[in-house]
Amino acid sequence: MEEKQNFQTSLDFNQNIFKPSTREEIVEIVKNCYKKSIPLEISGLQSKNKIGRNFQAEKTLDLSNYKGIIDYKPEELYIKVKAGTPINEIEEALKKNNQQLAFEPNDFGYLFSGESNSGSIGGVVACNFAGSRRFKVGSVRDHLLGFQGVNGKGETIKSGGTVVKNVTGYDLCKILSGSFGTLTVLTEISIKVLPKPETSKTLIIKNPHVKKALDYLGQSLSSSTDPSGGVFYPDYFGKNFILNDLTHDGGLTGIRIEGPMNSVDQRIDRLSKELDLIDNEFSVLDSVQTEIFWSKTKNLEVFKNSKSNLIRIVVPISETLQVIQKLKKDDLNYFIDWGGSLIWMAFDHLNSKILAEIKEITKNHQGYYTLIKIEDNFKASADIFTIDPIKYKISEKIKKSFDPKRIFNPGKMYTGI
Amino acid sequence: MSSLQMPKVDNSILSKKDKIVSDMGRIINPKNVLSHPDELRPFETDGLTAYRQMPLVVVMPETVEEVSNVLRYCNDNKVKVVPRGAGTGLSGGSLPLEDCVLMAMGKFNKILEIDFENRCVVTQPCVTNLAITHAVQDKGFYYAPDPSSQIACSIGGNVAENSGGVHSLKYGATTNNLLGIEVVLMDGTITKFGGKAMDSEGYDFLGLMTGSEGLLGVITEVTVKILKSPEIVKAALIGFPTIEDAGNCVAEIIAEGCIPAGMEIMDKALTKATNDYSKAGYPTDAEAMMIVEFDGTEHEVEAYIEKAKQIAEKNNSSSLKVSKSNEERLKFWAGRKAAFPACGVLAPDYMCMDGSIPRGKLAEVLREITRLSKKYDLPVANAFHAGDGNLHPLIMFDANDKNSLKKCEDFGADILKYCVKVGGALTGEHGVGIEKRELMCEAFNDKDIQQQLTIKVALDPNSLLNPGKVYPILRKCAEEGRVHVHGGKTKFPDIPRF
Numbered sequence: 001m002e003e004k005q006n007f008q009t010s011l012d013f014n015q016n017i018f019k020p021s022t023r024e025e026i027v028e029i030v031k032n033c034y035k036k037s038i039p040l041e042i043s044g045l046q047s048k049n050k051i052g053r054n055f056q057a058e059k060t061l062d063l064s065n066y067k068g069i070i071d072y073k074p075e076e077l078y079i080k081v082k083a084g085t086p087i088n089e090i091e092e093a094l095k096k097n098n099q100q101l102a103f104e105p106n107d108f109g110y111l112f113s114g115e116s117n118s119g120s121i122g123g124v125v126a127c128n129f130a131g132s133r134r135f136k137v138g139s140v141r142d143h144l145l146g147f148q149g150v151n152g153k154g155e156t157i158k159s160g161g162t163v164v165k166n167v168t169g170y171d172l173c174k175i176l177s178g179s180f181g182t183l184t185v186l187t188e189i190s191i192k193v194l195p196k197p198e199t200s201k202t203l204i205i206k207n208p209h210v211k212k213a214l215d216y217l218g219q220s221l222s223s224s225t226d227p228s229g230g231v232f233y234p235d236y237f238g239k240n241f242i243l244n245d246l247t248h249d250g251g252l253t254g255i256r257i258e259g260p261m262n263s264v265d266q267r268i269d270r271l272s273k274e275l276d277l278i279d280n281e282f283s284v285l286d287s288v289q290t291e292i293f294w295s296k297t298k299n300l301e302v303f304k305n306s307k308s309n310l311i312r313i314v315v316p317i318s319e320t321l322q323v324i325q326k327l328k329k330d331d332l333n334y335f336i337d338w339g340g341s342l343i344w345m346a347f348d349h350l351n352s353k354i355l356a357e358i359k360e361i362t363k364n365h366q367g368y369y370t371l372i373k374i375e376d377n378f379k380a381s382a383d384i385f386t387i388d389p390i391k392y393k394i395s396e397k398i399k400k401s402f403d404p405k406r407i408f409n410p411g412k413m414y415t416g417i
Numbered sequence: 418m419s420s421l422q423m424p425k426v427d428n429s430i431l432s433k434k435d436k437i438v439s440d441m442g443r444i445i446n447p448k449n450v451l452s453h454p455d456e457l458r459p460f461e462t463d464g465l466t467a468y469r470q471m472p473l474v475v476v477m478p479e480t481v482e483e484v485s486n487v488l489r490y491c492n493d494n495k496v497k498v499v500p501r502g503a504g505t506g507l508s509g510g511s512l513p514l515e516d517c518v519l520m521a522m523g524k525f526n527k528i529l530e531i532d533f534e535n536r537c538v539v540t541q542p543c544v545t546n547l548a549i550t551h552a553v554q555d556k557g558f559y560y561a562p563d564p565s566s567q568i569a570c571s572i573g574g575n576v577a578e579n580s581g582g583v584h585s586l587k588y589g590a591t592t593n594n595l596l597g598i599e600v601v602l603m604d605g606t607i608t609k610f611g612g613k614a615m616d617s618e619g620y621d622f623l624g625l626m627t628g629s630e631g632l633l634g635v636i637t638e639v640t641v642k643i644l645k646s647p648e649i650v651k652a653a654l655i656g657f658p659t660i661e662d663a664g665n666c667v668a669e670i671i672a673e674g675c676i677p678a679g680m681e682i683m684d685k686a687l688t689k690a691t692n693d694y695s696k697a698g699y700p701t702d703a704e705a706m707m708i709v710e711f712d713g714t715e716h717e718v719e720a721y722i723e724k725a726k727q728i729a730e731k732n733n734s735s736s737l738k739v740s741k742s743n744e745e746r747l748k749f750w751a752g753r754k755a756a757f758p759a760c761g762v763l764a765p766d767y768m769c770m771d772g773s774i775p776r777g778k779l780a781e782v783l784r785e786i787t788r789l790s791k792k793y794d795l796p797v798a799n800a801f802h803a804g805d806g807n808l809h810p811l812i813m814f815d816a817n818d819k820n821s822l823k824k825c826e827d828f829g830a831d832i833l834k835y836c837v838k839v840g841g842a843l844t845g846e847h848g849v850g851i852e853k854r855e856l857m858c859e860a861f862n863d864k865d866i867q868q869q870l871t872i873k874v875a876l877d878p879n880s881l882l883n884p885g886k887v888y889p890i891l892r893k894c895a896e897e898g899r900v901h902v903h904g905g906k907t908k909f910p911d912i913p914r915f
Binding site: 074097098128134157165166167171173174183198221260316338342366367370386390391394397400401 | 534592715716847848867871
């Protein structure tokens with residue numbers, strides 16, 4: 001549908017925070033800001049607004065009132081929602097039909113404010129951070145079927161749709177996922193949903209050594225037991241998990257198996273044999289404890305109330321051990337998710353020198369880092385996201401093609417973008 | 418060449434042919450520059466054989482630097498470039514232009530690295546899809562996306578088209594199984610997007626390039642994920658008295674939480690045609706026939722098959738057979754995979770459409786196709802990837818009768834428009850190419866298309882890379898050809914399709 005070109009609203013353009021509740025209002029706000037070259041900060045439910053570089057925006061476009069489920073078709077495996085819709089609301093609706101967002105959106109609330117805030121679907125798509133099932137089901141971008149949004153000129157654009165198979169035109173869903181609101185204001189989002197597995201259990205292996213843990217994880221992910229989560233918590237964090245069937249409080253490797261009941265039991269049994277585990281070396285969490293364990297993992301609860309800086313490092317699994325060995329000095333805390341490919345690492349103190357070193361190490365090991373939480377006095381000068389010069393040049397061009405006057409979140413990812 | 422409108426030919430380029438050919442011979446090995454009509458002929462068409470055009474010159478670079486130098490030269494001299502992989506595409510994505518350098522990537526045919534630790538394969542783009550699986554299957558791994566032309570299609574072409582396959586409901590299409598690419602932009606820039614890690618920094622250029630049909634860059638290296646082969650695979654062959662019953666069964670299987678590896682439906686016409694052709698043992702009296710396949714561990718597969726059986730019975734299934742062996746399972750599929758040649762027996766020509774629809778709209782869309790079939794007085798048979806809503810109607814006609822061809826094209830366009838109308842898409846897996854170009858305005862408005870064109874211009878300001886594809890030239894929605902097969906004489910008649 002085309003937007004009405006001369007839509008009249010009661011919007012007061014003197015205010016600094018716009019809270020539109022219709023797409024027409026969003027279009028009008030963006031058009032106005034485009035005309036006057038006014039930078040806009042796009043915000044949702046404030047769960048991840050601290051991630052990204054500091055930037056100056058004269059006005060804020062707050063999408064928290066632009067919410068609601070537009071269309072949910074469980075049998076078609078999709079839900080279409082307005083961008084400001086809280087993740088909780090979506091998950092509640094899906095639960096009634098025994099479905100879920102398979103990419104397990106992280107809840108960054110514990111990290112930033114000490115309590116749950118899983119944010120809005122728009123924010124989740126804009127950041128493209130996925131939980132523990134990443135290696136099996138993909139990231140947020142793999143579940144975004146289609147969107148409608150408003151580009152930097154105030155034009156309503158769309159791509160994709162609600163069907164899984166669609167190769168009509170460029171796949172703009174991908175380029176918008178993880179663009180941190182720098183390209184387009186998302187208005188409507190169609191996202192793939194999947195059935196919840198009948199049950200899930202977790203094999204917990206007592207083991208404090210990262211090398212051994214990575215062996216376990218690598219072997220599990222390459223086995224036909226088809227795990228859907230693989231995590232390692234070193235000794236330091238073991239005590240964070242108080243669960244009935246967790247019989248020790250030291251370092252642990254957790255491997256999740258999901259599916260029909262008897263199949264899960266069979267696969268857990270087989271996996272423990274394939275990994276050559278002896279009886280007192282492992283325990284198995286039932287479905288309730290499994291849910292608690294993985295929810296704590298995706299929500300980074302081990303870093304709750306931590307004052308430390310937090311870095312997210314993604315590397316190929318073969319590089320993880322070396323990266324950790326090179327980075328880990330003394331009292332650094334970390335845990336490993338995604339079956340060995342994602343490292344969450346806390347640093348008490350960061351400075352340009354340490355960051356440059358992290359950048360060098362991750363790059364040399366074919367990965368990259370993102371600074372998730374960072375002390376205020378360093379934030380202004382730190383590279384929150386990394387990029388190489390060629391990709392920066394291409395990014396500039398892509399930014400311009402969506403947002404020619406750079407009004408959306410200018411500088412949030414990189415200077416000049 | 419048919420009446421299909423392509424970008425205006427630049428006569429100044431045609432007149433410089435000799436110079437361009439000799440310059441190409443300096444940039445790359447002259448043995449890999451083809452300019453004699455006899456040498457150009459094999460490149461005049463791809464899997465969409467209704468359209469043919471000889472290119473100005475064919476170059477076959479051997480290194481990424483050569484690709485870069487050719488592109489830079491063409492960019493500087495405003496010469497159009499059409500990239501080509503194995504040439505099996507069904508939407509005309511690598512149809513040459515009269516004034517183009519056709520960049521054939523055939524020499525990029527080596528697997529570079531098999532990395533079991535990171536569960537990935539790094540390969541050159543013209544390695545075939547199936548060769549990747551062959552390279553890793555001894556260790557029990559495979560590459561999941563399986564377009565039915567996988568024996569011949571190249572992995573680079575799969576990336577360009579974002580190819581799917583029978584198993585994409587459970588395992589996704591190419592875009593979901595890709596970790597990284599090396600790509601050369603039209604200005605000669607060589608860069609890598611992604612790598613062996615699961616995510617990469619900054620904007621998702623990997624995702625943008627995938628399915629961009631050769632308009633944004635030339636792919637010179639591909640890194641794909643490989644998966645551990647499932648322990649067991651079983652299929653059920655189910656007949657239904659009505660299309661509605663089959664449709665309801667699909668919806669309920671999904672709603673029950675079973676995600677099959679593949680779920681296919683054929684209508685009565687196609688069931689009979691394929692059964693006559695391949696003796697697959699199909700229930701030919703059924704109005705609709707379904708093949709549903711599950712993979713995983715033994716207990717898991719048994720549980721899902723049992724559930725599927727119950728659901729099928731509840732939905733009035735008239736027959737049901739579960740595969741007892743892998744041979745039997747493959748026999749179930751044999752007929753389905755012979756859908757193209759089976760139709761070739763029924764009529765001198767047929768066109769294969771490729772629309773995507775919501776699963777629940779199957780009965781409605783098939784009713785509309787039946788109505789249109791009567792209206793246009795042309796028979797049609799339907800195959801449907803029910804799992805992911807990808808519909809492939811095969812319209813039968815006689816290309817020697819001009820009126821019949823025109824009717825077939827109009828019929829096809831009406832089907833695709835109806836797919837869009839019920840909430841689907843113009844193309845599920847074959848790509849837009851030249852085939853559905855003029856239908857793009859059925860799915861997108863001017864602003865949507867303009868946004869996409871702006872991206873194109875950002876990376877290729879002179880629009881030299883594969884111009885005339887994907888985006889409408891005529892702005893008149895509704896013509897052009899489909900996958901057109903005459904008397905079984907397609908470019909690759911033995912390759913199974915979809």
